[in-house]
Amino acid sequence: MKDLIIIGGGPAGAGAAVYAARKQLNSILIAGEIGGQSTVSEDILNWIGSPHISGVNLAKSLEAHVNEYKGNFVEIKKGLWVYNITKEKNAEGHEYFTVHTKNHSGAEESFDTRTVLVTTGSIRRKLPAIDANKFEHKGVTYCASCDGPVFSGQDVVVVGGGNAALESAAQLLAYCKTVTLINRTKNFKADPVTVEKVLAHKNLTLIENATITKVNGNAFVESIDYVVEGQEPVTLPTAGVFVEIGQLPNTDFVKELVDLTQFGNIIVDPMRQMSSMAGIWAAGDCTNGLYHQNNIAAGDAVKALEDIYQWVKKN
Numbered sequence: 001m002k003d004l005i006i007i008g009g010g011p012a013g014a015g016a017a018v019y020a021a022r023k024q025l026n027s028i029l030i031a032g033e034i035g036g037q038s039t040v041s042e043d044i045l046n047w048i049g050s051p052h053i054s055g056v057n058l059a060k061s062l063e064a065h066v067n068e069y070k071g072n073f074v075e076i077k078k079g080l081w082v083y084n085i086t087k088e089k090n091a092e093g094h095e096y097f098t099v100h101t102k103n104h105s106g107a108e109e110s111f112d113t114r115t116v117l118v119t120t121g122s123i124r125r126k127l128p129a130i131d132a133n134k135f136e137h138k139g140v141t142y143c144a145s146c147d148g149p150v151f152s153g154q155d156v157v158v159v160g161g162g163n164a165a166l167e168s169a170a171q172l173l174a175y176c177k178t179v180t181l182i183n184r185t186k187n188f189k190a191d192p193v194t195v196e197k198v199l200a201h202k203n204l205t206l207i208e209n210a211t212i213t214k215v216n217g218n219a220f221v222e223s224i225d226y227v228v229e230g231q232e233p234v235t236l237p238t239a240g241v242f243v244e245i246g247q248l249p250n251t252d253f254v255k256e257l258v259d260l261t262q263f264g265n266i267i268v269d270p271m272r273q274m275s276s277m278a279g280i281w282a283a284g285d286c287t288n289g290l291y292h293q294n295n296i297a298a299g300d301a302v303k304a305l306e307d308i309y310q311w312v313k314k315n
């Protein structure tokens with residue numbers, strides 16, 4: 001029986017593992033992959049202590065920090081995906097949790113623990129337009145860093161108004177012929193500095209209050225249809241559609257145990273990160289915290305660990 005199982009290997013999970021080891025909690029870190037969502041970023045400018053760090057190097061440094069503590073107290077189980085957590089009771093009536101996992105080949109393994117910290121972050125929201133799924137990987141993409149260079153010298157579209165959309169547009173403007181940014185509203189959620197920089201680029205066209213209704217093409221994307229409220233639909237030729245319209249939390253495996261928001265984020269007490277179920281905490285992008293950033297995810301996890309430590313010692 002472990003004291004703690006940390007699920008997820010982004011900044012929140014890695015931060016939690018370091019603190020768990022230092023507090024000598026008998027723990028396991030279970031993560032599909034170590035690094036987290038911003039691994040795809042070319043240049044992260046706000047990871048405190050590093051004025052510039054690529055997403056890949058951030059992932060490497062998180063893994064190195066976790067590995068520094070691997071062994072005595074924290075076991076690392078990489079390549080395992082949690083698909084369920086169940087609440088159990090032993091012969092003496094003490095409650096605990098069983099965390100159920102599968103690896104890439106489907107082999108199952110379960111782990112018993114007194115407490116759980118969920119730091120499973122989120123995945124991209126899909127473009128809700130006709131044939132968007134049909135053209136995924138054929139022009140419709142969810143990762144500018146990964147797929148952008150393929151569209152070098154071509155006209156592309158970026159969909160969204162948050163940091164991820166603006167960062168994608170900035171990356172693509174470096175080598176695409178033109179970038180059309182399609183935002184559903186007139187407002188941007190992205191940092192004003194980034195918005196200003198991207199909109200000032202001569203090859204950027206902004207279309208506001210617009211919704212993409214359909215993706216068109218043959219083998220690959222050739223155009224999109226969009227509508228601006230109150231106007232006639234427009235067909236815009238494009239080779240690529242980069243979608244950055246938000247995130248869906250990875251919390252399905254815990255939905256029977258804890259309270260979630262309507263969007264699936266785990267509702268936590270912001271003082272201590274505990275969920276509605278005693279013994280389960282959550283940190284980072286999978287929670288209902290208002291702001292989602294690397295530093296916040298790590299900080300939330302540290303807060304959770306302080307509370308888990310107190311709880312384990314008392315219970």
Ligand SMILES: Cc1cc2nc3c(=O)[nH]c(=O)nc-3n(C[C@H](O)[C@H](O)[C@H](O)COP(=O)(O)OP(=O)(O)OC[C@H]3O[C@@H](n4cnc5c(N)ncnc54)[C@H](O)[C@@H]3O)c2cc1C
Pocket residue numbers: 007008009010011012013030031032033034035036037038039040041043044045046047080081082083119120121122164167250253283284285286292293294295297
């Ligand atoms: C393109 C992009 C650029 C960004 N740039 C910045 C930036 O410049 N600065 C900034 O502060 N923030 C940035 N962010 C936001 C930042 O990446 C997130 O806020 C942060 O990664 C959240 O960390 P997390 O640990 O909560 O979750 P994540 O980073 O999402 O990590 C989740 C972890 O859980 C694992 N996992 C998921 N489900 C399971 C499961 N069922 N079983 C086991 N493991 C599982 C994953 O493998 C991963 O290790 C960016 C995000 C994106 C998408």
